[in-house]
Amino acid sequence: MIRDLKGIYIIWLRDIKRFFRDKPRLITGITRPSLYLFILGSGLSSAFGMFGGRGGDWYMDFVYPGILGMIVLFTSLFSAFSIVWDREFGFLKEILVAPISRTSIVVGKALSGSTISLFQGIILLIFAPLLHIKLNFPMIIKICLLILLTSFALTSLGILIASRMKSMQGFNMIMNFLVMPMFFLSGAMFPLKELPKWLEYLVNLNPLSYSIDALRYVMLEDRTFLAHPFFINILVISIFAVVMITLAIFVFNLTD
């Protein structure tokens, strides 16, 4: 047990060190959230400001948790890329042949993915005042916990895919097939009210919808656009997280 905890810590530590050293990745990590925020957020807000009855600020408030969710989605899924990368460049062998359990490798990776997502999320939160988004301390704590839970689940999903992928191209292809639909069907950009039935169906199948809904619950005073009760959201994300990490551990244990 102690060995496993130590294993988790070592795997986590290495990923974090790498993230902060790989300057291009770090810079993308910082600029991407800000870019999405300003381009998508501001652009769409002014569009909505022109057409909609309510002001543009309303849409900014609405879309901000969506962008937060999007960043978490991207970062988490792609941080599992490190497994494919390590396989390609040989370091995975060093890890696999070491006397640490496969389980602690998966958990360590899932936690490092969550940490990096949280870091990205915090960068977004720093911009919040500029966009007239009001945050207080309890809200920030809740947001961070939500990000951690969501990204833990999503990174696990990424690991699940990465454990079966032998090539970088294969991983990227699957990811692109997953990321875009998950993003568009999450309600990140539009309210989940009065959707066509089939679309509602798909949206409800998407775990990210629940995270974004929960983030909105925490951040918005106006509750008109919420789709589910808060506890349902938390329940769904938690179940998703447990299922994903279990599957990831199971599948990763099968790799030889």
Added chain:
Amino acid sequence: MNTIISVKKLTKRFKNLTAVNEVSFNVNEGEIFGFLGPNGAGKTTTIDMLCTLLSPTSGEAVLNGYDVTKNRNKVRQCIGLVFQDPSLDDWLTAKENLEFHAMVYNIERKIAKKRIDEVLEIVELKDRKNDLVLNFSGGMKRRLEIARGLIHYPKVLFLDEPTLGLDPQTRNRVWEYIRDLKEKENITIFLTTHYMDEAENCDRIAIIDVGKIIAMDTPINLKKRVRGDIITVETSDNRSLNEELKKKKVKNIIFYNNKIQFEVYDSEKFIPKFIKESKEEIISISARKPTLDDVFLSLTGKKIREETVSGLDRMRKRFKMGRMRR
């Protein structure tokens, strides 16, 4: 002597290619056991199965009493590895790579610190220990990997082409350390190589070709299989010489590089007679004692070639450079 690795009819098939074909052997505790064979012979595949990275298609292997398929975690606990292909984290420093290793192998912090310094000294990387591995040359990376494999004293240390691409000096130093380690810690060493001179350091050698062990013995006994001396001649007409030699009492006639090589019992008497009787003009002639090279040659009819950087490795390098430029 105790048997520490026991392998029975171990086989690995990749689709329709049999990389390792019913290989059986035992390794004794405290021994340096070598797998000698050309590229693609199945050396790495065998190691991968023994160290639990690949499941065998059939057959069994027991290491330190643990079955490598049923008791993987136990096996991992008692082995150490230096892989053939690069396996360092480029974004960590040399020291951090070693620390990572020491941590996953559960070495006490104090001991780890001492050993890290020790092994860095051996491979002469002490002054570069805080540099990112990214900036290391190929040879430096290799040295660091060897250093890493030596940090934890495993029961069995696997070295897959450990000194590939190292200069002779470093190679000697690494060998000194390996022998020292074996003496002091009673570590069993399983290594693969296609350097013949390196194989001579082993207590026993298995010669492997196309997935099969074709000979297994001590280096001295193996060399005894090539009786007498090796003569190499180059003449104006090798073909007619060949016909002539066939009539004489010589063994293992082999053509390579426009030369003919064969074995005779007594070169001192053979050469003067040969020169006198030869109808062809002799361009060059030489005689020498047999080496493991000759053993391999006489067993398989081919030479073990020096390895160049593999295609995959080159591709990786290109890929890495591309990434850095972006």
